[in-house]
Amino acid sequence: xxxxxxxxxxxxxxxxxxxxxxxxxLSEHLEGPNIYLKRDDLTGLGLGGNKTRKLEFLLGEALSQxxxxxxxxxxxxxxxxxxxxxxxxxVGIQCHLALSGxxxxxxxxxxxxxxxxxxxxxxxxxxxxxxxxxxxAEKLRAQGKRPYIIPYGGSNCTGVIGFAxxxxxxxxxxTNQNINLDYIILPSSSGGTHAGISVGVxxxxxxxxxxxxxxxxxxxxDYEYELAKLANEASIKIGFDKQYDSKDFIMNYNYFGNxxxxxxxxxxEAINLTGKYEGILLDPVYNGRAMGALIHMIQDNxxxxxxxxxxxxxxxxxxxFMRARELVEKITD
Ligand SMILES: *Cc1c(COP(=O)(O)O)cnc(C)c1O
Numbered sequence: 001x002x003x004x005x006x007x008x009x010x011x012x013x014x015x016x017x018x019x020x021x022x023x024x025x026l027s028e029h030l031e032g033p034n035i036y037l038k039r040d041d042l043t044g045l046g047l048g049g050n051k052t053r054k055l056e057f058l059l060g061e062a063l064s065q066x067x068x069x070x071x072x073x074x075x076x077x078x079x080x081x082x083x084x085x086x087x088x089x090x091v092g093i094q095c096h097l098a099l100s101g102x103x104x105x106x107x108x109x110x111x112x113x114x115x116x117x118x119x120x121x122x123x124x125x126x127x128x129x130x131x132x133x134x135x136x137a138e139k140l141r142a143q144g145k146r147p148y149i150i151p152y153g154g155s156n157c158t159g160v161i162g163f164a165x166x167x168x169x170x171x172x173x174x175t176n177q178n179i180n181l182d183y184i185i186l187p188s189s190s191g192g193t194h195a196g197i198s199v200g201v202x203x204x205x206x207x208x209x210x211x212x213x214x215x216x217x218x219x220x221x222d223y224e225y226e227l228a229k230l231a232n233e234a235s236i237k238i239g240f241d242k243q244y245d246s247k248d249f250i251m252n253y254n255y256f257g258n259x260x261x262x263x264x265x266x267x268x269e270a271i272n273l274t275g276k277y278e279g280i281l282l283d284p285v286y287n288g289r290a291m292g293a294l295i296h297m298i299q300d301n302x303x304x305x306x307x308x309x310x311x312x313x314x315x316x317x318x319x320x321f322m323r324a325r326e327l328v329e330k331i332t333d
Pocket of ligand 1: 049155192193194283314315
C-alpha cells in the first residue's frame with residue numbers, strides 16, 4: 001500500500017479486493033480486444049457499489065471529527081444514499097437522507113433499503129440539490145447532535161481518495177495476472193470516481209488511459225474543470241505532488257442518448273449481451289450505458305485486438321428490477 005494514505009482516517013466497511021475478471025466469452029463474441037471487469041458491484045456492504053469506497057474515507061473523517069450522524073442529499077433511488085445508510089448503520093451513527101421528491105406510498109428499490117438500514121428520510125420536494133441540508137443540520141445541532149455533511153454522490157476531495165486507493169488495489173491484481181491495461185472505461189457522473197481513478201493511475205505510475213462515459217451530461221467544459229478541481233484537492237490532501245488541468249480528463253459524451261436514466265437499445269443490448277455471455281448483471285443507468293459505449297467503440301474499430309480494456313463496474317443493479325419492463329419485453333410464449 002502506498003504511504004500517501006497512511007494518515008487518512010478510514011473505516012473498515014469494504015470487502016476487498018473486489019474481483020478483477022476477464023470477460024472471455026463476451027470478448028470472443030465481439031471479436032475485439034480483451035474486456036475486463038473490476039467488480040465494484042461486489043464491495044459487499046448494503047449490496048455494494050462504487051460509493052462505499054468513498055464512504056470508507058468520508059465516514060473515517062466523520063468519526064475522526066467526533067460526528068455522530070451524517071446528512072446527504074440524493075434522488076429517491078440514489079445508490080449513494082443507500083450505501084451511506086448501510087455504512088452509517090455498520091459504524092453505528094445515524095443517517096439522514098435529504099431526498100428529492102415526495103414520499104411515495106410504498107418503498108421500492110434503493111428507498112426500501114434506505115428504510116431497512118434505518119435511515120431517517122427528509123422529503124425535500126423540488127429541492128434536489130441538498131438545499132434543505134443546512135436546515136436539517138441546524139435542527140440536529142439543536143438536539144445536541146454533531147452531523148457530518150456528505151455532498152452529492154460523495155464527490156469531494158475526501159471521497160476521491162477512495163478511488164485513488166482502488167487503483168493501488170487493481171495494480172496488484174494486474175501484476176499478479178500479468179495484464180498490461182491499456183484503458184479504463186467508467187460511467188462518470190458526479191466525478192469522484194473518475195477523479196480518484198485518475199489520481200490513482202498517476203500515483204501507481206500506470207500508463208493506462210482513463211475514459212469517462214457521460215451519463216447525465218452531454219456537453220464538455222464545466223465537468224472536466226470539476227474533475228481537475230477534485231483531483232487537485234485530493235492530491236493536496238494526501239500530499240501527492242501533481243497539478244491537474246481539465247485537459248487531463250477524457251470524457252466521451254456520445255452515448256447520452258435521450259438523457260439521464262433513459263433506457264435505449266444501447267443500454268438494453270449491452271445488459272442482455274453481458275448477461276447472456278457472462279452471467280453478470282449491469283444496471284441500466286450507469287454500467288449498461290458504459291458497456292454499450294464500449295461495445296460500440298469496439299465495433300467502430302477504436303481499439304486494437306491485442307489491447308486490454310477494463311470496465312469499472314460501479315454497481316447499482318437494483319435498477320434492473322425497478323426498470324424490468326423496459327429491459328425484457330412482454331413474455332408471449
Ligand atoms: C454514482 C454512481 C456512478 C458515478 O460515480 P461518480 O463518482 O458520481 O461519477 C456510477 N455508477 C453507479 C452505479 C453509481 O451509483
